[in-house]
Amino acid sequence: MINHIDLSTVLRRTVCDLYSDLVTRPTGAAVRDGIEKQLSELGDRSLTVIDFSHVGLLDYSCADEIVAKLLMRYADDSAPRDAYFLFRGVSDSHLDAIETVLERHGLAIVAQADDGSVMLVGTLDDPERRAWEAMNKLGRSMSADLAREAGIAPEQVERVLGALCKRRLAMELDGGYVAVGAVT
Amino acid sequence: MTTVINLPPSLDEKTFEVVLEQLAPVPIDEKVLLDGRHTRWASPYGLTALLTVAQTRAEKPALVAPEAEETGSYWARTGFFKYAEELFEMHGTVHRARASGESDVLLEITPVAKSEDVHEVVGRIQQKSSAILVKELNIDAKATMGFAMTLSEACQNIVEHAGRGGWVAVQTYRWQKRLGRRVVVIAVCDAGVGFRQSLESAQGRRMSDRWDDGMALEEAVIRGVSRFRDPGRGQGLAGVRRYIGRWDGKLSVRSGTARIAIVPSWDEDVPLEEKLPPFPGAQMQITIPERITDR
Structure with a gap:
C-alpha cells in the first residue's frame, strides 16, 4: 500500500498552522511523531511518500529529527512495522541538510525528482549502489539476475540485497527484489 | 557604591x-x-x-x-x-524607533528563548534578506536558504543549551577598514551556562586534565561534541562552519574565559584566545563578506 504524507500539512497540524519552515529539534520531533501516528494506521507493510514540496526551509536539526531518526527507527530490528520511504519534492537546500545528516549516521534514502526519476542520497558502499541501480533498471528481479547486472559475485549478492532491504532502500516482493521508487 | x-x-x-x-x-x-x-x-x-x-x-x-x-x-x-x-x-x-523604508538592519534585536522564537526569526529573515544577500553581497540566490539555516542553528544553541534566553541581530554594513567590502553579520548572544558547563552536564562524560573553556569550545565548535548522547547532535555548529567555509566567512564564539574563531584569509584574528575576563554564556558572531566576482 502506498501512502502519501505532505510534511507541510503535518507541520501545520502538529506544531502551528502558520509555519512553513521545518526548523528546530522540537518541531522535527513533533513532525516525526505525526508521521509515525499515520504509519501506525497502515498495515504491517507500507511504502510512504514523504513529500517536502511545500516545505520552505529545512535545517540540520529538523532533518536529523525527521529523516535520520525515522530511518533509524524503521531500519532497526525492533521496528514496529515493515515501512519504506520515498522522499519527494526535495529542493537543493533541503538536500544540503538531508545529505549532511545521512552522512553523519551512515544512512541513505531514495529521493524522487520532479520528472519521476529516482536517485540514492547518502552513504552506500559500491556493491550496494550497483545492486540498487541494477534493481532500479530491471524492475522486480531475482537475485541471480541482479548479481549478473550489477557485477556482484553470486555468493555475495544475497548479503548485499539483504542490507539494502534492511536499510529501507529495497524490498522483497513475491520472491524477488524491487527498488524503493520503482514501485510507485 | x-x-x-x-x-x-x-x-x-x-x-x-x-x-x-x-x-x-x-x-x-x-x-x-x-x-x-x-x-x-x-x-x-x-x-x-x-x-x-x-x-x-x-x-x-x-x-x-x-x-x-x-x-x-x-x-x-x-x-x-x-x-x-x-x-x-x-x-x-x-530615542524612539521611527518607521523607515530602506534599512541595513536585516533583523532587529530579537529575543530567543524557545523553539517558536527561532521560527519567528527564520520567517522574518527570509522575507528581508534574500534580495540584499543577492544584490549587495553577490551571494548566490540558492545560498540565501543556507543563510537562514545558519541563523536557525545559531539561535538553537540558545534554546538547547543556554538555559536562559538571549538575543539575535543581523545587519549588513560596509567594512571599509579591514575588508573594503560589505558584510552581513549575525550576532547571537546569551548569558546562560556556556559551553564548558553545558558539556560538563553530559552524563558519564570524562574530563581531561586540561579541561577548561578553551577546550570546551574546541570540542563543541571544531569537533561537534554536544552534551546530548544522541549521535545526531552537534550538527548545528558543524553546519554553520560548513556555510561560512563555503562563503569565505568568519565564525567566532566566546564562552567563559575563551574565544575560538574560524578565521578566513581576509582576517588576522587568532584561532583561540584564552584567559579572557570571565563572562557567562556564549556570544557568537558570524560574518559573511560580499563575494568578489570576476567581471
Whole structure:
C-alpha cells in the first residue's frame, strides 16, 4: 500500500498552522511523531511518500529529527512495522541538510525528482549502489539476475540485497527484489 | 557604591573585551553604570552582548545612552532600547524607533528563548534578506536558504543549551577598514551556562586534565561534541562552519574565559584566545563578506 504524507500539512497540524519552515529539534520531533501516528494506521507493510514540496526551509536539526531518526527507527530490528520511504519534492537546500545528516549516521534514502526519476542520497558502499541501480533498471528481479547486472559475485549478492532491504532502500516482493521508487 | 564602566567609542566584538575587563572585578551584586555617552558606533554583537551584561547582574545596572543623535537613532532602529529599557535603568536620551523604508538592519534585536522564537526569526529573515544577500553581497540566490539555516542553528544553541534566553541581530554594513567590502553579520548572544558547563552536564562524560573553556569550545565548535548522547547532535555548529567555509566567512564564539574563531584569509584574528575576563554564556558572531566576482 502506498501512502502519501505532505510534511507541510503535518507541520501545520502538529506544531502551528502558520509555519512553513521545518526548523528546530522540537518541531522535527513533533513532525516525526505525526508521521509515525499515520504509519501506525497502515498495515504491517507500507511504502510512504514523504513529500517536502511545500516545505520552505529545512535545517540540520529538523532533518536529523525527521529523516535520520525515522530511518533509524524503521531500519532497526525492533521496528514496529515493515515501512519504506520515498522522499519527494526535495529542493537543493533541503538536500544540503538531508545529505549532511545521512552522512553523519551512515544512512541513505531514495529521493524522487520532479520528472519521476529516482536517485540514492547518502552513504552506500559500491556493491550496494550497483545492486540498487541494477534493481532500479530491471524492475522486480531475482537475485541471480541482479548479481549478473550489477557485477556482484553470486555468493555475495544475497548479503548485499539483504542490507539494502534492511536499510529501507529495497524490498522483497513475491520472491524477488524491487527498488524503493520503482514501485510507485 | 556604583562602579562606572566606560563603553568604548566603537563597540564591537573586539572592543567589548574592554567592557568585560572593567566588569570582571565588580561583584555581581554591586551596582554598575555603563557609560555609553561617547559611543559612536556599535555592531550587532556589541548591542546584543550589552543586553546580556544586564542579565548577569543581581542589581539592575544603569546605562547612559549615546549622546550622538545619529548613534542613538541607530540603536533605536535596531530595537536595542526596547529591551534595554526593561533591563537597565536608562539615562540620557532614549530615542524612539521611527518607521523607515530602506534599512541595513536585516533583523532587529530579537529575543530567543524557545523553539517558536527561532521560527519567528527564520520567517522574518527570509522575507528581508534574500534580495540584499543577492544584490549587495553577490551571494548566490540558492545560498540565501543556507543563510537562514545558519541563523536557525545559531539561535538553537540558545534554546538547547543556554538555559536562559538571549538575543539575535543581523545587519549588513560596509567594512571599509579591514575588508573594503560589505558584510552581513549575525550576532547571537546569551548569558546562560556556556559551553564548558553545558558539556560538563553530559552524563558519564570524562574530563581531561586540561579541561577548561578553551577546550570546551574546541570540542563543541571544531569537533561537534554536544552534551546530548544522541549521535545526531552537534550538527548545528558543524553546519554553520560548513556555510561560512563555503562563503569565505568568519565564525567566532566566546564562552567563559575563551574565544575560538574560524578565521578566513581576509582576517588576522587568532584561532583561540584564552584567559579572557570571565563572562557567562556564549556570544557568537558570524560574518559573511560580499563575494568578489570576476567581471
